[in-house]
Amino acid sequence: MKVRFIPVALLSTAVLLGLFSGQQSAQASYNSVFNQEAAYAKAENKDITTTTDRRLNSFKSVYLGQNKAGKVRNVSYTTYASKQGTKFSSYANHWVNVRTLKNGTVYVYTDKTTHGNYLVAYHALAKRQGVTLKLGSQKVRVGYSRHQIISIKAPKHTLKVSLTTGKTTWDRQVITSKRNRTFKGSVPHTGSVKTRLVKDAKRYLGVPYRYAGRNPFGGLDCATFVNQVYLDVTHKDIGGMTGVQQQLGKHVAVKHANTGDLLFWQRRGEAYTYHVAMAIGHGQLIEEAGQNVHISKIKTRQPQFAIHMH
Template sequence: MSALTKFLLSSAVALSCGLSLATTAHASYNSLFAREAYYAKHEKLDATRSFERPVGQHQSVYATQTKKGTLRNVSLLFYSTKQTTHFTHYAKSWVNVRTMTNGHVYAYTQRTVYGNYLVHYHELKPGQHVTLTAGKHRVTISYAKTHQLNFKTPQLAVRAHLKTGQITFNGHPITSRVNRSFKGAVPTKGKRTTRLIKDAKRYRGVPYRYAGRDAFGGLDCASFVNQVYLDVEHRDIGGMTGVQQKLGKHVAVSKAKPGDLLFWQISGQKYTYHVAMAVGHGRLIEEAGQSVHTAKIANRRPQFAIHMH
């Protein structure tokens, strides 16, 4: 049983509303999950790198970028403490925008709607805008026909030009010279699997945040393994398990090699609900529970694996 299913069933019991609440909750959950699957299928997955860049004392921008410099994922993060040139604290709230293959974008915040799971997504065509609440911040996101994303609050204005990759804060360009790394650099020496595992372990302790897309604000299971592959192989494998489960042939868990992906799936369901990475010696690394950690594969019981090389 998934954590989401447990949450819905426990809610029905706790509120003594019986089948009607459970049925309504499941219908609403299924609608949101279907919407999430739609966006996962239609977002662009050609990024080759990512960066994080402070744009104010209490804000930063995280983005993924293609080889040509086009931005694919843009997050505006808000911190409760003053930021420095080195990462010290995780962001408290954020707004994330993803680009789609149809020329649209979709936006959402860290606010979940089913316990710690599922978020509301807002699709924007060029020329449209939406105002969302990220923590205590009201943020208006506008998607200009000139391929520019604008994030505005009463105190700031951040612009990200999707085609050129240029970031501005209150009208001033913010260049790559202020980019920050997360807990050290991406490993570049050693064989492929060694680098994948070293990079994955660099994220130990990053808090779990459903639909989180960067380590500075928190990750979920799928965005965690995606970040590792983006770091090491310059490959965007998608930020949702429904996309990742189609990356290769399903094999037995016992055949998983270091760097391969492990998946969990409810019997009879089409999509998976959790993913982790095999690290060898019968262990895995995953973003689950409180934060990224390692565990014994035998204790976690994934249903199948996918070879990633």
């Protein structure tokens, strides 16, 4: 019996050690990607004032985030499974996103997550260089020219966007504002800022949760959702990560939150928050969490603190 028992015990110990080692490796991988994301978030320009979606063809569009001078800070090349018109009809199935930082760094990532439903793989782009990525079942080549032009080469098509002027071409054809698309109605322009924030946020009800998504046509996450609402209504870029947004103002008790204020969740002992939502009055909040954007009761969700936004 002992002869048989010893190898089994050793085997069990080896399995446990293997599992523990695997868990440590997975956690290290998660932390590495998260730290890279946090560094990018802190280095963002945060000066986008307008966002625009332009139809490229029946199954593709591009979503641009530009500052007041017209410089492009975000490019989202988006693909759809069903035909698209000039108005919203269905959500995208895949996207590739390109962003710029204050130091001139340009990086790219796709909608494919690396740790369950969270985190994505980031790739820095040097001028005159590119990277090939999987967009669903297809491959796309993303390049960055010395003239600061982003090129996204998909099968049979090429999208080019100038980061300095916003000029956009699709297979050498200039794509103008005539191709602009609307998302579930227009941004509200009447009423107080608080009223408009609530009305605008509700336009996004049902938008699917997509980690690091920067395009409501393709999905958003908790932080990019509230950022999109503030961009729409106030033309203020509040950043796309909770760790940045939690520094926007003084932390106050949730009971003192006003309509339009941000609500945060934070684990005890950790420096950064992991979730954000917006208070909409009457004891309710609106959030991008779980499957999609929805309304919840503040009492049920129990955020840890709030920040006054106006």
